[in-house]
Amino acid sequence: MNVLYFDCMSGISGNMTIGALLELCDDQKWFYECMLALPLTHCTIHISKEIRNGISGTYFDVEVDEEMVQPERHLSDIYKIIEEAQIPEHAKTLAKAIFYRIAKAEAKVHNMMIEDVHFHEVGAVDSIIDIIGVALLVDYLHPDAIYSSVVNDGYGFIECAHGIIPVPVPATSEIFASSDAIMRQIDINTELVTPTGAAIIAQLADSYGPMPAMKVNKIGWGIGTKQLKIPNVLKVTLGEIAQHPDEVIIMESNVDDCTGEMLGFVMEKMMHEGARDVFFTPIFMKKNRPAYRITVVTDEEHMKRMEELLFLNTTTIGFRYRKEKRHVLNREIVDVKLPEGVVKGKKVDFEQESYIYPEYESLKSLSEETRIPLKELYKRFQREV
Numbered sequence: 001m002n003v004l005y006f007d008c009m010s011g012i013s014g015n016m017t018i019g020a021l022l023e024l025c026d027d028q029k030w031f032y033e034c035m036l037a038l039p040l041t042h043c044t045i046h047i048s049k050e051i052r053n054g055i056s057g058t059y060f061d062v063e064v065d066e067e068m069v070q071p072e073r074h075l076s077d078i079y080k081i082i083e084e085a086q087i088p089e090h091a092k093t094l095a096k097a098i099f100y101r102i103a104k105a106e107a108k109v110h111n112m113m114i115e116d117v118h119f120h121e122v123g124a125v126d127s128i129i130d131i132i133g134v135a136l137l138v139d140y141l142h143p144d145a146i147y148s149s150v151v152n153d154g155y156g157f158i159e160c161a162h163g164i165i166p167v168p169v170p171a172t173s174e175i176f177a178s179s180d181a182i183m184r185q186i187d188i189n190t191e192l193v194t195p196t197g198a199a200i201i202a203q204l205a206d207s208y209g210p211m212p213a214m215k216v217n218k219i220g221w222g223i224g225t226k227q228l229k230i231p232n233v234l235k236v237t238l239g240e241i242a243q244h245p246d247e248v249i250i251m252e253s254n255v256d257d258c259t260g261e262m263l264g265f266v267m268e269k270m271m272h273e274g275a276r277d278v279f280f281t282p283i284f285m286k287k288n289r290p291a292y293r294i295t296v297v298t299d300e301e302h303m304k305r306m307e308e309l310l311f312l313n314t315t316t317i318g319f320r321y322r323k324e325k326r327h328v329l330n331r332e333i334v335d336v337k338l339p340e341g342v343v344k345g346k347k348v349d350f351e352q353e354s355y356i357y358p359e360y361e362s363l364k365s366l367s368e369e370t371r372i373p374l375k376e377l378y379k380r381f382q383r384e385v
């Protein structure tokens with residue numbers, strides 16, 4: 001599974017993200033062409049190599065012609081620009097979702113309706129270019145998952161169109177408050193996370209924490225505008241990890257009046273009709289009744305059918321359900337040759353090791369064919385892998 005890991009040691013902004021992601025692309029020509037085709041005028045894109053504390057990276061900057069007054073833009077105007085851009089549909093959806101986060105936060109901070117928010121700095125031409133650019137690059141790199149470090153912001157005050165405002169700036173705080181993002185303040189007396197940067201990471205990151213174990217393939221450094229005592233860089237790592245994040249639905253019901261035959265029957269039906277797993281746990285219910293908890297592991301697609309099977313085939317009159325995250329290892333079915341025949345095995349990789357486990361049905365068939373006991377074939381299988 002290909003992943004991107006954002007190390008937001010010096011916070012995050014739109015231009016730092018573009019700089020870092022550009023360094024991860026083998027070919028950048030298509031990116032310039034898409035950006036130049038955007039329906040925005042009186043601005044020039046500059047891409048250069050710069051150094052912060054000895055670390056070289058890509059500095060992406062949009063120079064806006066100050067002489068030309070840009071129109072005041074609402075969210076609907078920005079959506080129109082995104083819609084008209086010659087970019088893939090997925091990049092458009094992503095760019096709109098990032099802008100929506102900013103608009104929602106601005107509306108909350110300034111006590112306005114989202115439709116009435118008009119963008120001055122956040123939402124000016126450079127932010128539009130930054131956000132569309134980020135969406136394009138993420139679409140191009142199409143990672144299976146994106147993780148982030150805890151996002152560092154500074155402290156103190158900064159001056160912007162509103163006057164002097166505290167750091168983290170109100171829009172950034174709001175964006176984080178309405179997402180799962182995890183942030184902290186570090187000992188740097190300025191803004192490290194811009195509202196655009198906050199909206200990008202809040203939209204992209206699946207989770208926050210230290211970098212997971214991965215095979216590192218490439219590193220991109222995005223340079224921040226300010227000179228700080230720490231390196232003002234965003235480090236994005238492109239890597240591969242063996243785990244695959246996934247979501248399942250867990251349905252549960254406690255029954256004290258269901259026979260063993262009914263339970264066995266419903267389990268068979270559910271497994272046949274797409275449940276990932278069904279199991280029973282002995283429990284003691286109210287009124288000291290020995291009973292069973294029925295647990296069904298399923299997905300969105302099969303949940304409705306599982307509900308029908310549960311109500312039709314057991315005595316239950318209700319169930320609880322929840323979504324749970326899970327991590328599974330990537331797996332591949334392989335043939336393992338034994339002197340007696342071929343057995344199918346499940347091959348999984350974890351960190352530097354590979355493991356192969358026999359597929360029971362395949363082992364059972366060979367045992368029936370050869371009359372060699374299953375446990376003996378199991379031992380022979382282990383010797384071959």
Ligand SMILES: O=C([S-])c1cc(C(=O)S)c[n+]([C@@H]2O[C@H](COP(=O)(O)O)[C@@H](O)[C@H]2O)c1
Nearest residue numbers: 109120121122127160169170171194195196
């Ligand atoms: O323009 C507006 S409304 C604005 C609001 C806020 C709030 O926190 S509210 C902050 N700022 C500052 O503008 C610059 C540019 O931000 P980008 O995200 O476009 O890079 C930045 O310093 C913000 O803190 C502007």
Ligand code: NI
Nearest residue numbers: 106109162171
């Ligand atoms: Ni504002």
